[in-house]
Each structure stands twice: as C-alpha cells, then as structure tokens.
Amino acid sequence: MKCQEVVSRMAAYVDEELEPTLAEKISAHISRCPSCKEELQAFSGIDTMLRNLPRDSLPAAVAARVLGAAGGTEYLRAPSGFFRTVWSTIFDRLEKLFELLQTESAPRTKSLEEFNDVPSSFIGHAYFRIIGC
Amino acid sequence: MVDADFALIEAIAKGDHCAFEELIKRYQNPVLNFITKYLGDRCMAEDLTQEVFLRVYQAAPRFNPRARVVSWIFKIAYNLSINEIRRRSRLAKHAASIKLAAKEMESEGSAEFAVRYELEEEIAIGLKSLPENQRAALLLKVNEGLSYLEISEALELSVASVESLLFRARKNLKKLLSETQTKEKE
Numbered sequence: 001m002k003c004q005e006v007v008s009r010m011a012a013y014v015d016e017e018l019e020p021t022l023a024e025k026i027s028a029h030i031s032r033c034p035s036c037k038e039e040l041q042a043f044s045g046i047d048t049m050l051r052n053l054p055r056d057s058l059p060a061a062v063a064a065r066v067l068g069a070a071g072g073t074e075y076l077r078a079p080s081g082f083f084r085t086v087w088s089t090i091f092d093r094l095e096k097l098f099e100l101l102q103t104e105s106a107p108r109t110k111s112l113e114e115f116n117d118v119p120s121s122f123i124g125h126a127y128f129r130i131i132g133c
Numbered sequence: 134m135v136d137a138d139f140a141l142i143e144a145i146a147k148g149d150h151c152a153f154e155e156l157i158k159r160y161q162n163p164v165l166n167f168i169t170k171y172l173g174d175r176c177m178a179e180d181l182t183q184e185v186f187l188r189v190y191q192a193a194p195r196f197n198p199r200a201r202v203v204s205w206i207f208k209i210a211y212n213l214s215i216n217e218i219r220r221r222s223r224l225a226k227h228a229a230s231i232k233l234a235a236k237e238m239e240s241e242g243s244a245e246f247a248v249r250y251e252l253e254e255e256i257a258i259g260l261k262s263l264p265e266n267q268r269a270a271l272l273l274k275v276n277e278g279l280s281y282l283e284i285s286e287a288l289e290l291s292v293a294s295v296e297s298l299l300f301r302a303r304k305n306l307k308k309l310l311s312e313t314q315t316k317e318k319e
Contacts, residue, residue: 011300050275058161070190
C-alpha cells in the first residue's frame with residue numbers, strides 16, 4: 001500500500017470502521033512507515049484530547065422538569081382517570097369549606113361603636129347593648 | 134440487529150412515563166455533552182437537552198421504526214444546536230469566559246489547573262473553528278461513540294461523507310492546535 005492510500009483511510013482505521021483485511025494491511029504498512037505512524041499518533045492524540053475534556057451531567061432537577069413537562073403534555077392529551085377526578089372533587093370541596101370557615105372565624109365587625117348611631121328606640125339597640133356587655 | 138431502544142420509544146408513544154424516564158437516563162448525559170461541546174455553552178446545552186427530550190416525547194408516536202433511536206435523538210440534538218448557532222452567536226463570549234477563568238485560576242496560584250484549563254480552552258477554540266458538520270461528526274464519533282452509520286443518519290449524510298468529514302476534522306484540528314502552540318512558543 002502507498003502512504004497516500006493509508007493516510008486517506010486513517011480516520012476509518014482509527015475509528016475501527018474498516019474491513020478487517022484492509023485494516024490488517026494498513027497495520028502492516030504503519031509498522032514499517034514512520035511518517036504514517038506519526039500521522040496515526042497525531043489522529044489518536046486528537047481523540048485522546050477530546051476524550052479528556054470534562055464531561056457534564058444533567059442536573060436531576062432538569063431531568064425532573066422534562067418529566068414534569070411531559071407529564072403535563074400527557075395530562076392535556078389524555079382525560080384524567082377516575083381517581084384523579086374524585087380527588088380533584090374532594091379537594092375542591094375541602095377548599096370551599098376551608099374558605100367558609102375562614103370567613104366564619106374572621107372578625108365580623110371592627111367594633112360595636114359602629115352601631116352607636118342606631119336609634120335607642122330601635123329594637124336592635126337593646127340587642128347590641130347586650131352583646132356589647 | 135434489533136434496536137434495544139426501540140421498545141422504549143414504542144412504550145413512550147403509548148404514554149408510558151417510566152419508559153420515558155428510562156430513555157432520559159440513558160441519553161441525558163451523552164446529549165448534554167454533545168450539545169455542550171458543540172455549542173461551547175453549558176447553560177444553553179441544558180435548555181436544549183430539555184428541548185430534545187420533549188421533542189422525543191412528542192414525536193415518539195411518529196418514530197420511523199427503520200431508523201436507529203440513537204441517530205434520531207442526536208439528529209434532534211444536532212438540528213436544535215444548528216438552529217441555536219444561527220440564532221445566537223454566543224461562542225465568542227464563551228471563549229472569552231474560559232480565558233477569564235484560566236487567568237483567574239492562574240492568579241489564584243493553581244498553576245496545574247490553569248495549564249489543564251488552557252489546553253481545554255485550546256481544544257474548545259479549535260473545535261469552534263471547525264466547520265459545523267466536521268465538529269458534529271467528530272464529537273459524535275469520539276465523545277459519544279456513534280458508528281459511521283449512526284452518524285450518517287444523524288447528520289443526513291452518506292457513510293463515505295462521514296469518513297471524509299472525520300478525516301478533515303482531525304487534520305484541521307491538528308493543524309489549528311499546532312499553530313496555537315507555535316504562536317505560544319513565539
């Protein structure tokens with residue numbers, strides 16, 4: 001084999017993508033040709049440098065976001081199941097009940113003073129006086 | 134040869150969330166690393182990796198069973214990266230940030246780390262200087278271990294073109310690195 005032929009197939013040789021017979025021929029040539037050997041070392045050196053570059057890992061939060069987003073797509077695509085509907089209804093009712101309780105426990109009036117202008121002849125006047133005590 | 138990932142894609146197409154999780158586990162780091170090195174931008178790579186998997190999820194029902202899953206996933210990653218390069222030119226900014234980081238480390242006295250960083254910087258700049266298709270082919274082959282056939286599918290090229298790209302990519306990178314080293318010596 002000529003050097004030019006060997007060099008032209010060097011990438012496939014380094015990447016082990018050649019037919020075994022051709023790869024053997026190239027190996028034999030390289031073993032006795034210093035310039036082709038140098039070319040091979042240069043190619044391998046480039047690969048080593050690239051492989052030595054730091055490798056990153058995808059943060060778990062990012063992967064979780066993808067799964068979450070895909071889940072959202074799925075939810076929109078497919079109608080919810082029985083349990084999801086039941087839970088949703090229960091939570092809805094509980095939320096309304098909680099809102100109602102909050103309203104009940106909240107102060108209904110700031111002070112009885114706001115009823116001071118109620119005329120004393122009005123029957124409610126006595127009631128306000130009683131609860132004011 | 135049966136593609137081991139094909140069953141996962143079939144399951145994902147049927148809405149199987151566990152299969153999707155498994156596919157993410159298998160490919161999240163290869164995809165992230167390919168995009169990171171291709172773009173030279175780690176933050177953008179994270180965003181694009183998310184986008185790759187969302188597209189995989191959405192397109193799973195339309196997956197062509199004759200294609201290889203690995204080629205298909207990297208094809209999506211490659212296309213998104215290409216779009217990103219066309220939309221924004223962030224690479225110069227990245228090179229500047231690496232330089233700054235190397236300088237900071239040097240000033241902190243971590244000489245060994247700085248030398249390593251400098252070499253990484255040279256490779257990053259060398260990679261950046263390569264034509265887009267050469268860079269993609271080289272990263273898919275050397276860093277992600279794809280076969281010529283898989284790369285040819287991902288980049289929509291013939292196998293012979295992939296071999297040629299990989300040959301030229303290494304030649305060019307070798308030339309660029311030796312030029313940088315010569316300049317440094319001067």
